[in-house]
Amino acid sequence: MNNDSLAELAAVHKSYGKTVALAGLDLQVGQGELLAVLGPNGAGKTTAITLMLGLQQPDAGTARLFGRSPTSFENRRGVGVMMQEVFLAPELRVREHIDLVASYYPAALPADAVLEMTRTTPLRDRPYGKLSGGQKRQAQFAMAVCGRPKLLFLDEPTVGLDIQAREMMWATLRQLVAEGVSIVLTTHYLEEAEALADRVAVLNQGRMIASGSVNEMRALVARKHVTCSTALSVEEVERWPEVESASRDRHGLRIVAGNAEAVVRRLLAADADLQDLEIRRAGLAEAFTALTKEAA
Amino acid sequence: MSTTSLTPTRLTPSKDWTRTDAPTGNLLWRAYLTEAKYESIRMLRSPAFGAPLIALPVVFYLFFGVLIAGGVKDPKVITGLFSGFAVMGVMGPAMFGFGAVLALERDQGLLRLKRALPMPPAANLLARMLMALLFGAIITSVMVACGLSLGHVPMDAGHSLRFALITIAGSVPFCGIGLFVGTVMKGQAAPAVANVVYLAMAYLGGLWFPLPKGAQWILQLSPAFHLNQLSLAAAGAASLGSPMVHVAVLVAVTLVFTVLAVRRLARVG
Numbered sequence: 160m161n162n163d164s165l166a167e168l169a170a171v172h173k174s175y176g177k178t179v180a181l182a183g184l185d186l187q188v189g190q191g192e193l194l195a196v197l198g199p200n201g202a203g204k205t206t207a208i209t210l211m212l213g214l215q216q217p218d219a220g221t222a223r224l225f226g227r228s229p230t231s232f233e234n235r236r237g238v239g240v241m242m243q244e245v246f247l248a249p250e251l252r253v254r255e256h257i258d259l260v261a262s263y264y265p266a267a268l269p270a271d272a273v274l275e276m277t278r279t280t281p282l283r284d285r286p287y288g289k290l291s292g293g294q295k296r297q298a299q300f301a302m303a304v305c306g307r308p309k310l311l312f313l314d315e316p317t318v319g320l321d322i323q324a325r326e327m328m329w330a331t332l333r334q335l336v337a338e339g340v341s342i343v344l345t346t347h348y349l350e351e352a353e354a355l356a357d358r359v360a361v362l363n364q365g366r367m368i369a370s371g372s373v374n375e376m377r378a379l380v381a382r383k384h385v386t387c388s389t390a391l392s393v394e395e396v397e398r399w400p401e402v403e404s405a406s407r408d409r410h411g412l413r414i415v416a417g418n419a420e421a422v423v424r425r426l427l428a429a430d431a432d433l434q435d436l437e438i439r440r441a442g443l444a445e446a447f448t449a450l451t452k453e454a455a
Numbered sequence: 456m457s458t459t460s461l462t463p464t465r466l467t468p469s470k471d472w473t474r475t476d477a478p479t480g481n482l483l484w485r486a487y488l489t490e491a492k493y494e495s496i497r498m499l500r501s502p503a504f505g506a507p508l509i510a511l512p513v514v515f516y517l518f519f520g521v522l523i524a525g526g527v528k529d530p531k532v533i534t535g536l537f538s539g540f541a542v543m544g545v546m547g548p549a550m551f552g553f554g555a556v557l558a559l560e561r562d563q564g565l566l567r568l569k570r571a572l573p574m575p576p577a578a579n580l581l582a583r584m585l586m587a588l589l590f591g592a593i594i595t596s597v598m599v600a601c602g603l604s605l606g607h608v609p610m611d612a613g614h615s616l617r618f619a620l621i622t623i624a625g626s627v628p629f630c631g632i633g634l635f636v637g638t639v640m641k642g643q644a645a646p647a648v649a650n651v652v653y654l655a656m657a658y659l660g661g662l663w664f665p666l667p668k669g670a671q672w673i674l675q676l677s678p679a680f681h682l683n684q685l686s687l688a689a690a691g692a693a694s695l696g697s698p699m700v701h702v703a704v705l706v707a708v709t710l711v712f713t714v715l716a717v718r719r720l721a722r723v724g
Contacts, residue, residue, distance in 0.1 A: 212571045213571075214567060214570055214571055232573065232576075235571065235572060235573035236573040238571070238572075238573075240568060240571040240572060242564055242567065242568050242571070244563075244564050245563065245564040245565055245567070245568045246560070246563030246564060246565055247565060248493075248497050248565075250496070250497045250500035250501050251493055251496065251497060251500075255493055255496070258489065258493075259489055259490065259493050260572060262482075262485050262486045262488075262489035262490070263482075263486050263572055263573045263574045263575075264482075264573060265482055306572075306573070312571075
């Protein structure tokens with residue numbers, strides 16, 4: 160057991176009937192880090208969080224929270240939670256919902272301070288039932304942080320948010336990490352992990368298939384993308400040994416290659432009129448797709 | 456409750472974020488009170504839930520007890536109808552406020568969230584029980600007012616008060632039953648099941664009319680019968696059976712269903 164981890168799953172198995180949700184998962188959340196848990200639907204992300212929170216028991220293996228059993232009531236005072244699907248009393252206003260959750264914590268922030276911090280003050284007096292889907296997520300986020308948790312669990316927090324609201328939540332998350340809060344965040348949005356995470360854990364079919372910094376994950380997939388406007392044909396370029404694949408769309412010729420520099424040299428030599436040359440590293444999205452494909 | 460060893464995170468990036476530390480003992484009280492406060496605010500803001508629960512027994516009583524049976528002079532019938540509809544009245548909020556609503560909230564993930572939060576485990580249940588008692592108090596008061604003014608129920612002030620207190624307190628076992636229905640049923644099925652259980656208990660408990668001679672033993676199976684007899688006795692009217700037995704049955708019903716429900720809630724959510 161790693162003493163530095165705030166939450167930990169060790170060799171955890173969990174099945175629902177015949178469906179295997181987790182198959183020997185090891186996952187640690189370190190002090191002060193933002194861990195993004197990525198994975199396709201059904202990868203086991205939510206199950207991993209519910210086990211760390213003690214909402215379910217593993218079939219085998221151990222779950223620890225703050226070095227203790229996750230079901231301990233004391234532990235919960237150090238935890239903030241935003242679940243994926245939750246229906247809250249529509250009659251209560253956002254400020255009242257925060258006030259209610261804050262009453263469970265020993266040193267909670269006043270509701271107005273939470274609203275300010277999460278940039279949701281305009282929602283203060285709105286009945287929860289009248290909020291849009293995205294605004295509900297914002298309100299749930301404010302409820303999750305109001306108790307000044309040491310460790311924050313966010314299950315798909317930005318689903319349904321518009322770009323501005325998402326940026327605001329990201330800003331708050333960065334601020335929280337700077338304050339020393341540890342965060343576990345599951346997400347479908349790879350750009351979210353790229354923008355925020357210190358560490359990424361990719362789950363697939365209940366196992367961790369990769370874990371590391373965003374850059375390390377990208378490096379796992381060494382491919383680069385080359386785009387240009389050229390008279391060269393797809394068939395011709397595809398025959399070059401450096402080229403993995405080539406295609407053409409309205410932006411021009413698109414080439415995927417391991418050694419992009421060699422491809423570019425050859426392109427420029429073959430077509431003096433070549434324009435709009437662009438080279439891009441594989442994003443986390445591609446790394447993720449490649450990894451989950453390999454694991455499947 | 457011992458204090459937690461976890462140091463709360465400091466969040467001080469903007470101007471006037473004051474800390475609101477409270478000792479842990481007070482914290483539990485604060486959680487209980489806040490939960491109860493917002494539970495009652497919710498009820499006030501959704502009259503569509505509360506108003507029928509209050510209106511139904513009163514309207515039934517006025518129709519059957521006052522309008523139809525208005526000419527009856529037998530005090531047994533007069534008090535019997537009055538007490539029966541009052542008992543039915545307090546059963547409603549207990550069964551539906553707990554049962555149907557709880558099942559819905561379980562389906563909707565709210566209870567799961569609350570289990571993950573440091574909410575004292577009983578806070579939400581206690582808040583709901585207080586609401587059921589409050590509704591019971593409103594229903595009983597309106598019923599007593601109607602009974603004395605329109606129904607000519609032969610009760611003096613002392614009997615009226617005792618009747619009200621016993622009937623209100625008697626909603627607690629039905630909270631237990633409602634809680635149990637709410638924890639074992641799915642959200643959509645719970646209101647229907649609660650309704651069937653509610654009507655069966657009222658009918659088989661002889662709240663509205665006596666059961667046939669051969670079927671009297673069935674009465675003993677319905678908690679509503681036991682409460683009704685206690686309420687009748689409190690109103691100074693003739694009642695069946697021993698009060699000690701009625702109390703014992705109601706206490707047993709409360710304990711069994713509450714324990715079963717709370718265990719299931721803690722395990723399954």
